Amino acid sequence: MKRRRILTGLTLAISLLLAGCGGGQKSAVVEDKINITTSFYPLYDFAVKVGGAHVNVINLVPAGVEPHDWTPKGRDIKNIGDSQLFLYQGAGFEGWVDDFLKSLKDSKVKPVVASTGVELLKAGEEADGHDHGKDEHNHTEEAGKDTDPHAWLSPKNAKKMSENIKNALVEADPAHKSDYEANYSAYAAKLDALDKQYKDSLTGLPKKEIAVSHQAFAYLCHDYGLTQMAIMGLSPDAEPTAQDMKKMREYIGEHGIKYIFFEELVSDKLAKTLAKDANVETLVLNPLEGLTEEQVKQGKDYISVMEENLKNLTKALQ
Numbered sequence: 001m002k003r004r005r006i007l008t009g010l011t012l013a014i015s016l017l018l019a020g021c022g023g024g025q026k027s028a029v030v031e032d033k034i035n036i037t038t039s040f041y042p043l044y045d046f047a048v049k050v051g052g053a054h055v056n057v058i059n060l061v062p063a064g065v066e067p068h069d070w071t072p073k074g075r076d077i078k079n080i081g082d083s084q085l086f087l088y089q090g091a092g093f094e095g096w097v098d099d100f101l102k103s104l105k106d107s108k109v110k111p112v113v114a115s116t117g118v119e120l121l122k123a124g125e126e127a128d129g130h131d132h133g134k135d136e137h138n139h140t141e142e143a144g145k146d147t148d149p150h151a152w153l154s155p156k157n158a159k160k161m162s163e164n165i166k167n168a169l170v171e172a173d174p175a176h177k178s179d180y181e182a183n184y185s186a187y188a189a190k191l192d193a194l195d196k197q198y199k200d201s202l203t204g205l206p207k208k209e210i211a212v213s214h215q216a217f218a219y220l221c222h223d224y225g226l227t228q229m230a231i232m233g234l235s236p237d238a239e240p241t242a243q244d245m246k247k248m249r250e251y252i253g254e255h256g257i258k259y260i261f262f263e264e265l266v267s268d269k270l271a272k273t274l275a276k277d278a279n280v281e282t283l284v285l286n287p288l289e290g291l292t293e294e295q296v297k298q299g300k301d302y303i304s305v306m307e308e309n310l311k312n313l314t315k316a317l318q
């Protein structure tokens with residue numbers, strides 16, 4: 001017990017140290033800035049890029065933590081309440097957010113749903129690949145349980161989400177409107193270039209099927225004519241059945257798949273076992289639900305990780 005408490009203290013000290021350099025958790029808002037709390041990493045990165053010098057961004061989920069099952073603690077709730085903007089993904093990604101918003105009534109913070117205006121897919125919708133009709137999309141306002149929240153893995157959607165963040169900033173801080181517009185334009189151009197890079201690299205490749213650990217890549221697949229087969233569902237911690245594993249082995253054989261993708265924030269045990277079983281190799285495909293502390297230290301961000309993803313996709317789809 002005692003040892004554990006010392007360790008927790010140490011972890012806290014480390015996270016306070018890290019707070020100054022990006023992905024870590026800041027313990028308080030900053031007086032002369034627009035304070036923004038974000039529910040997970042991509043929103044943090046987009047807000048930093050669009051807000052520039054005028055914002056202090058507090059990412060709630062610490063580096064190295066997978067956000068699907070994360071819930072806010074007392075300090076997080078205080079940080080959100082003291083901020084001007086609270087950015088969250090919506091589309092059912094943050095299971096805790098609906099109840100939380102009800103408790104925010106008396107606070108000055110403005111909640112912003114980052115995925116507003118993004119064409120949301122239903123869970124498993126990309127399964128039939130590039131040739132599915134537009135009418136299959138989920139146009140309902142209410143994000144149901146079967147909505148796939150992983151919209152940020154499409155650079156086009158990342159651009160829309162950054163635009164939503166820009167609009168919220170302009171509304172919260174109209175004095176710096178031209179700076180937010182300029183930051184957004186510069187970042188949007190980079191996201192356009194990323195989209196083009198994906199299109200140019202993936203279009204001509206012979207394979208179109210990817211084997212992944214959790215079902216996070218529907219939007220990416222949708223944009224570039226790929227199909228994903230996932231060992232697990234929308235959340236990465238579900239236990240796959242023997243039947244799921246068998247299906248995956250068959251899929252790997254059927255499509256001549258050479259690599260199973262895994263991600264850094266979740267144990268790679270399952271992907272490794274399956275790869276050994278099916279006599280294929282593993283590679284990282286990062287769903288960008290968070291960075292590791294190492295990646296934060298290395299200065300990685302949404303665009304650089306998406307470029308690494310593209311390298312590995314290109315390798316796997318030869």
Ligand SMILES: [Zn+2]
Nearest residue numbers: 216234235236
């Ligand atoms: Zn996910």
